Amino acid sequence: MKRKGFFLLLMMTITILLTSCWSKKELTDLAIVSAMGIDETKDGRFHITLQIINPGNVAGGLQGGGGGSQSPPVTIYSASGDNIVEASRRASGRISRRLYYAHTNLVVVGEKLARKEGLNTLIDGLDRDPEFRNTSTLVIAKNSTAADLVKTLTPVDKIPANKVLKTLEFTERKWGENVKTSLQEVMKSIESPGRGAVVSGFRLVGNPQQAQKLDNLQESAPGATLRASGIAVLKQGKLVDWLYGKPARGTVWILDKIQGTNININWAGKKEAIAYQTVRQKTSVSAQVKNGKPHISVHTRVEGDIGDMEVPVDITNPKVITKIEQSVRKEIKKELRSAIERAQKNKTDILGFGEVVHRTRPNQFKKLKTEWNDVYFPKLDVDITVEAYVRRAGLRNKSFLSGVKENQK
């Protein structure tokens, strides 16, 4: 009997302990941080801006109030400190709940901080924290502070962090002048010997004051919006250059991250006459070292469709298709070349060529390693070969313009 009583007591005690209330986090006591902005204050400390979700205001459907004139879906708090951990703890003086970082999918770094201090000093605090996930996306706020970017309210996707993430994801897939880079990827490329990193840029268009107001969302064309803008080039963790347009897309291309994009070629004297839409591509980089001189070859294979023709072209003739393919090849090659030249001008190996040499020629790379970025990379000989194929041409063969041309003869 005594024994049974003892067991009963033991079981009850264990049941209480097993609920692990010791480290409990009640949902109603959590402030879910959706995005975090990091800036530098005037005296060189970190200033963090936290975008916290107001759960009641994001609930979808009718309850949310379709854009809601009552209160915004997120609330912003900020604090500063000598490091991110301190700033985050200090912020608790302003928030009624415990900050919860497990759902922080976006980290925004201000351009000034990225240029002056670099990212190296702030990454460890994020990487080490068990709650924070290093799959979250890293973005550099172009031309503004991170705080302004985080504060901006966005239409369609009510939570601004989601808007930024989705924009990057889709533009990377459909256009390819931007990349979505996670904290983990950025760390990996900063760490790798003689390599620069790329980080996506984001920009606030319009007045920062207006961007934080709900009124902004009540216009059909909001005065202030967020937009993916350029690719930041980091050398040893510091921002050195921004890439736009062709060099940007070429860079994404060589990094083999591009999925679909659009390439225009000239035809019959008309500029940008035919639009070629890529469907899939595969890029591989290989390296040789001859007499201590590294040599890189980039090979890419593209498949795609014809999307638009502004001049009458008879594509029922396979020879014409071959000609189109050749022009596409030339066009892509030009783009990749411009990306490489830009990287070489910056003396920053964002394309991971050094890594390829390291992987395939580890012994030779040891000699090149220390001076890779400044001496070897800028003078690097790069061979580009492009294979481009036109597979399909949409619903029509000849263009409607061909009909116009024939009938008006």
Next chain:
Amino acid sequence: MEKAKISASQLFILMVLFELGSALLVPLAIRAKQDAWLAILLGMLGSFVLFLVYHKLYSYYPNLLPTEYMQKILGKVMGTVLAFVYILYFMYDASRVLRDFGEMLLTFSYPDTPLFIANALLMLVIIYTIRKGIEVIARSGELLFIFMYVLAVAGFILIVSSGLIDFKNLQPVLEEGILPTVKVAASETLYFPFTEAIVFTMILPYLNNSKKAKVTMLCATGLSGINLVITMLINITVIGVNLTARSQFPLLSTVASIQVADFLERLDVFFMLAMVIGIFFKVTILFYAATIGTANLFKIKSPSKLAYPLGIVILFLSIIIASNFQEHLHEGLYIAKFILHIPLFIIIPPILLFIAFLQKRKDHGSKHV
């Protein structure tokens, strides 16, 4: 020694769970960088030789615990002392693994809970299991083995399908030549986790079919070795060498990077489940070996009575062996190697075998004469 029997397949399962146990948790052999998988493989092959030595000893005395045959081989006094050293080692190792468990829980999800509480909760379950004896341990092993493999296979499929694996991370293979890798294999992976399974010499006498012992041991080591190789390969291909080396629990970081179709993510808790199972068995087996060894050595009739006192010793030991996690890891990697692993795994068993061999031959010879 209790009257119980386990089958060869149960032994196999226990051994696999034991060797996977805490080895899945840590960045195993990461000093070999991207060749960690090779170091693990080499360590596994090396351990086969030692397992043959352990098995030969067992085949001389198939019904005796090592604590007994050590006394037969070395004489009463020396044998008792040596057996006692082994028992102490088993207890120390059990407390180490228990500490690993507590540190993992505290680091990852229970930052405010004291280490003692986390360890004590697992220890209570283990004490209960020990009291039930080896048959219950083996049967629960069968049950949880399946669960663990379901988790592992599901995790593997998710990692592959989320497209995270980048085999380029494994290059260059053998950057510094084969020597550093062999060194890591000989100085780390050989002992942890492979020859650590010397504790199974205490379990072998319970096997119902002693002929299957050799095959079972080697197969179990082979399977767990291959599993560990796959785990390390995945860790390195997914999160890269540098991050793996910097991670306290690389597999956790790997599992945390799974993002399939935008909703299958944050699966860390499954990793924790697998770890708890593995560590539970590792501690249980080490603890069980210590219990029956002590009972045998000090002629205590029912070993299950020893579960409480020894359990409490292991629990407290797990708290006091190191003042912080780094110290704990340092002890395991650099100090335990020379003081415990090399003498207990590599030097003493062959000596015992040699002496036993001479004795057997003498006996044999005298019978014929």
